[in-house]
Amino acid sequence: MAVVELDLGNVKGPQGEAGQRGSLWYNGTGITGTSTTATVFSGSGVTAALMNDYYQNTGTGADRGRVYRCTVAGAATVAKWVYAGTNLGPQGEQGIQGETGATGATGPKGDTGATGATGAKGDKGDKGDKGETGPAGPNAANLISATDVQGLVGAAGGSSTVQLLINAIADKVANKLLLKTDVVSQIVNDAAKAASMAALYSVNQKVDTVNINLGDKVDKSTLTVSQVDISQYKNAGIVGTTSLCYLQKYGKIAVVTIGTALLKYQAAGSNIVFTIPGYAPLLKTAIMVRGSNGNTYAGFAFGDNDMAIQIDNLPTGDLYIYGQFTVILK
Known part of the structure; x- marks a missing residue:
């Protein structure tokens, strides 16, 4: 049987449009x-x-x-x-442990850690040998500030130094305080001396003797004699301790004795130290007392109904006064 070839020509069609891309x-x-x-x-x-x-x-x-x-x-x-x-499956079983690897090289030193808590206190050690005495340090008293409370080198309450205050105190001790040797047992006319309590007691005894002698020479029936402890009438704001302070009344005559009276915190100038009720002076009477600093201080006894005893020209600071004076009463 014979084979026959047929020519069908070009059967390829035209290119179609681009399709959509696939999944990515x-x-x-x-x-x-x-x-x-x-x-x-x-x-x-x-x-x-x-x-x-x-x-x-x-x-x-x-x-x-x-x-x-x-x-x-x-x-x-x-x-x-x-x-x-x-895309992950379940976690697999743990594998067997591998062999320990070789020790690696030492790494760099790390930062210092925080300080740990303080440990318990240890037992007290043995006492060591005494060290040598060091050299004396410089005098720094002149560098230390201090308040001049008493006004020793300036205004009271002002600023000063410890050295200046020490110097001022030393000066007062050496030159201004009443020395024991300046307290004498006799009443003498010496501004640098002060009468002792024994001398004041002797004066008081002599006054009592004079009073007795006077009593023999006057009509006692007309003479009123009395004695009052005037310590109870002190000005407590400036008068501290007192001793042998009294008023003796003989008719219209009053003898006032101030054995000792400590003045504290008084203002400079005039200060009333006692006010004795019911013993008014006939006239304002000048008086004088001595101070423990060796100075003499004048003043007055005055008042309409009471006797006020005022001392003038007083300094500030502690001061003992003593003396005796006579006042004619109303």
Whole structure:
């Protein structure tokens, strides 16, 4: 049987239109979770996703190996994805421990750690040998500030130094305080001396003797004699301790004795030291007393109903006064 060839001509048609690309796989960390609800992940990095494209999370966290399928095509802000499964199988069993490796090189020294808690106090050690006496340090008293409370070198309450105050105190001790040798047992006319209590007692005894003698020469029935302790009438604001302070009344004559009276905190100038009720002087009477600093101080006894004893020109600071004077009463 004979074979016959037929020429059919060109049966290849024209090229068709390009079809849609197939599904693509993307890798990254922009799509996460296990939600099967279509969700937009604008940070996926996929600029033109098509349906059935896939995205695998390649991170190191819980989403590692998870696969997501595109259900709505579009740009990253439009495309939607759903969780489709995972490429990771279950965790395998732990392998056997390998051999211990060789010791590595020593690393650099680390930073010093924080100080630890203080340990318990140890036992007391033996007493050491006494060290040599060091050289004397410089005199720093002139560098130490102090308040001049008594006004020794300036105004009371002003600022000074310890050295200046020491110097002032030394001067008062050496030159201004009443020395024991200046207290004598006789009443003498010497501004640098002070009568002792024994001398004052002797004067008082002599006054008592004179009073007795006078009593023999006057009509005692007309002479009222009395004695009052005037310590109770001191001005407590400036008068401290007192001794042998009294008023003796002989008719209209009053003899006032101030054995000793310590004046404290008095203001400079005139100060009333006693106010004796009911013994008013007939006239304002000038009086004089001595001070423990060796000075003599004048004053007055005055008053309409009472006798006020005022001492003038007093200094500030502690001062003992003593003396005796006579006043004619009303």
